[in-house]
Amino acid sequence: MTCHARIELKMFWLTLLAVALSTPSAVAGKMLTGLPALRDKGVAFHVQNTNEMQAMLNDPAPSHEKGVGNVGIVTYGSDIDWERLAGLSGVSTHIVLASGYGSPTSRKFGDHLTPSQATYGGVGNVVIHLVSAYIERSMFYDRLNAAVGRMTFLSDFSANPLYCNFMNAAFCGNPRAASDNTAHAAFPTATWGARFRVQISEALQLQSGVYFTQAASQYALAQMRSGFKFNGATIDGEAIPLELAWEPHAGRGGTLPGHYKLGAVYDTAPHSSLFEDHDGEVLGLTGAPARVVNGSWSAWVLADQQLLPFAGRGPDAGLTILASAYWNNPRTALRAAQYSVGFMIRGLMRQRPQDMIAINLAYTRIAHHVTRAQRLRAALQKPGDGSPLPVQRDALIIEALYQIHLIRGVTVAPDVQYYIHPNAQHDLRNQWMLGVKTQIEFI
Secondary structure: OOHHHHHHOOOOOOOOOOOOOOOOOOOOOOOOOHHHHHHHOOEEEEEEEEEEEEEEOOOOOOOOOOOEEEEEEEEEEEEEEHHHHHOOOOEEEEEEEEEEEEOOHHHHHOOOOOOOOOOOOOOOOEEEEEEEEEEEEEEOOOOEEEEEEEEOHHHHOOOOHHHHHOOOOOOOOOOHHHHHOOOOOOOOOOEEEEEEEEEOOOOEEEEEEEEEEOOOOOOOOHHHHHOOOOOOOOOOEEEEEEEEEEOOEEOOOOOEEEEEEEEEEEEEEEEEEEEEEOOOOEOOOOOOOEEEEEEEEEEEEEEEEEEEEOOOOOOOOEEEEEEEEEEEOOOOOOEEEEEEEEEEEEOOOOOOOOOEEEEEEEEEEEOHHHHHHHHHHHHHOOOOOOOOOOOEOEEEEEEEEEEEEEEOOEEEEEEEEEEEOHHHEOOOOOEEEEEEEEEEEOO
8 A cells, every 4th residue: 555545545444535536556447337437426436355364383382273364354435525426515425344254363372462464353254344434524625624424533543554564463554552442443343423634734734533432332242243333322431532644745856755643532431440440459359340440541653754765666666664652541451552663665676666575563561550460360379270370561573574566456465473472471482473465456
């Protein structure tokens, strides 16, 4: 996914916000003669499949088995420009549905913290799931943009489409720590919400909004599996984010695009403590229920910057560096922080201008309150009471890939991942994995 595609179309994962309705780089392309005509009238359809397979290369810790995992998702999208279709100035509507299948490899060696395949999660194994459905309006010569409806919070905030070139959930879409707070809906889950975006200058943008949270039920209710849950019976608060985005063009002649985001969010939802019961004791020792903490926060910084362009090999050919930092309230989250850094090189070979080499590294630190409580519970565990209780501290994930552009709309990416301290547990064996990610954009 290219830098320019990020500005014009938020395709796969990020809700397919296609206002421009330009012809996508898809398998069908212009072969389906009716599609260009529909696009000219303001009606666009998108169908895409992503499949991710990973195989473990070394033996896991005892009680776990070596194996292979495969996951995938098919997304179906429709974007309608009602200004072209019916003369409604600046109005467009967007709807995305998805089908999912599979289970990630990382579960096989004991990691339940960061799925090795980001496609897994939320939608699960379902035939059809409503991802989002909302109406959007651009006003004042596109200086102000507003949207309301069923929306995915993390598709609009702390998101970078470049990261979804990677397979691991530590990177794809958002830093994994962003979805630690279940009040923040992550793809493919949506809640009722409204988002407002102001274009302050050509390079500076400010956005905010209100998203009604369902922290206690977002991934628990059977109704949520289909995504067609429209009633507000389980709404338990609001999430109010604020994000400033700066998109400069550096270098001589402004040929080096960059994207920088600084943001924070506060929510009023109730959160069950992971380490403390309602009497202030260590959770799990007394049998008392978890303390409920009302309200929480998160903050983030995301950045990518092209450092070296490859002239004549396409607008996105060159070396780009990526970096992110995400912090959660340690009283309500398992992950207190996540930091990542990496790079992407597109068009290294002149004969392969759309191929890409990429490496990314993510470090996750568990909230110290949680680690301390786990250590105490483990120390008090009696011999013969079953498997040793886990103690989570920190984890490191490294991913490297080579993305091959086969034909129009089709990419294949051999992928290598290395888990250091899976599940943030130092007693689990490090794990190498080898796999492949395929993406097919049909229309």
